[in-house]
Amino acid sequence: MATTTKTLTIHHRCRVAPSATTTVAAEQSLPLTFFDMIWLHFHPIKRLLFYPISCSTSNFLETIVPNLAQSLSITLTNYLPIVGNLIYPLESGMPEIRYISGDSVSLTIAEASEAFDFNYLTRNQAREANGFYPFVSELPEPKNEPESGFRIIPLIAIQITLFPGTGICIGFTNHHIIGDASSIVGFIKAWSKVAKVGGQNEVLVKNDLVPFYDKSVIKDPSGRANIFWNQMKLTPYWSSPSSFPNNKLRATYTLRKDQIQILKNLVMDRKPGIDHLSSFTVITAYVWSCLVKSAVKSGENVDENEPEYFGFAVDVRRRLEPPIPAGYFGNCLAFVIVESRHGILSGEDGFFIAAELVGEIISKKVNNNEELFRDADDWLVKYGSLLTKRIFGVAGSPRFDMYDTDFGWGKPNKYESVSIDGDGSMSLSKSKEFEGGLEIGLSLPIKKMDVFADIFYDGLKI
Incomplete structure (x- = not known):
């Protein structure tokens, strides 16, 4: 019944x-x-x-x-x-x-x-x-x-x-x-x-x-x-919360291929010696800097010297020695973190500095197995302690095309990563509308979402 x-x-x-x-x-x-x-x-x-x-x-x-x-x-x-x-x-x-x-x-x-x-x-x-x-x-x-x-x-x-x-x-x-x-x-x-x-x-x-x-x-x-x-094991296992009661809003922001290229061109012009420049680099740097800039304008009290962290996971199936099959089922992720200061990222050059930091960590650590795993024994302590800090992350990957999932009725018209409500991450996936474009999902308090949207779109106009 x-x-x-x-x-x-x-x-x-x-x-x-x-x-x-x-x-x-x-x-x-x-x-x-x-x-x-x-x-x-x-x-x-x-x-x-x-x-x-x-x-x-x-x-x-x-x-x-x-x-x-x-x-x-x-x-x-x-x-x-x-x-x-x-x-x-x-x-x-x-x-x-x-x-x-x-x-x-x-x-x-x-x-x-x-x-x-x-x-x-x-x-x-x-x-x-x-x-x-x-x-x-x-x-x-x-x-x-x-x-x-x-x-x-x-x-x-x-x-x-x-x-x-x-x-x-x-x-x-x-x-x-x-x-x-x-x-x-x-x-x-x-x-x-x-x-x-x-x-x-x-x-x-x-x-x-x-x-x-x-x-x-x-x-x-x-x-x-x-x-x-x-x-x-010193912490008894408990059922982690699956829902996060909140006053947040969810929104999806799409960047077309040509917009991503414009962001790349801007970075290359301002930071010609950047170590690594990819769509992932400029998108995450742009969103990170927009979020930092929206903090004070939405009413947050943040000191200019307050650390700002950006972290992301790296699929290392192909990076292990020897590489393991792409179909390996389980977790196979390494972690990297970049750090800046609130006053730096909220400034006029915040986006360019963020792109330089993300590009540098990819070049020097993500693309270097020895460096990528150098601190692996300390991942839990080192990165776990940052969860109470001002940290921004990425859930998902542009490698995964969720809009290609057809159960027999055609492709979906919307994908949502609901769990970003609880971990301060953006979701990142291929765009359903634009070839070469990417979708960014965010979950933010109401006032901060309004401020972020203005900063995000105004930056693209400029």
Whole structure:
């Protein structure tokens, strides 16, 4: 029987297991590498894909949902770690990812009332951030098993919501410890391919979506996984907040290819000796400097000497020695941070200085494996301490084209990275509208969003 919240009808909640029509391992265990361990206490990652489709409730429940559930079941046979759980020791031992026969994924089927406007949610202009949470499920609650000595922590939850006559939204919530964006986006694309064209292995092979699970390819001679675990186990595991009650707005800013080139030209003219100049360099530097400039104008009290940090993660699959397969499933990210001062970045040359700093860190550290991993033993302490500082980051990557995810009804018309509400990051993805363009997603307090928008667009005019 369907249950109704204030504005959302939950038709049913179910569990989807790997397809029984294929050979599925009875059990699969994966150790956590140091790349995984660092995400142990991080908040869940939430993503939304909105698809414009005129669909009735009956067609949704009788045709679309059964196909999505069946194709999800088929896809999960290749993604057993997602189906499993994080096994967290209550007293002794190391955490690990474990799948056993009978495990399944939480799937919620919902319908939005007329109180939700599909067109409002999928526009680029500022919208209330809290309005997106009804469409992403919470992860199921962890369960303690004293007899086994473990806490069992689910890793993913999926929700499919119908907006009658206008669209469908698919929401994904996952624990970061199961995999980085490359891994989770790969799973989402695999499911969409199976849903659209059927089949299984042949579809994944054809589209380079076969996951690779051998964790032994991650070398750890200094025992970083143990170092991180010994630091983190002192803090009891708790269910990280999945929703962030706030008064924020979400907005999407698009930069076309020609606008990105103009930003590059400006930097080259002002900083001709810059070490590295890419679209990533100028976009992140521009957004970072605009945010810093919007702080005081929106009412924040920030000293000119206050440190400003910008950090981002680097996919190192191809950078390891030897390189590991692109389809490696898990976390495989290194971290870099650049630092400046508020007064410097909020000044007239803030953008150019930011671009120089980002370009320099990419040239000297990201493109130099020895430097990239030099401080790896200290990542947790060094970067964890910055979370309470004025730090800005990046979620996602322009390498991932979320607008190429077709479940059989065409491409989505909006992608939202909901979890940036809680970590001070911008989302970055390919543009749905402009070839070579990029989309920037931001979640900011209302007043700051207004000020940022003015600074962002005025800067492009200049």
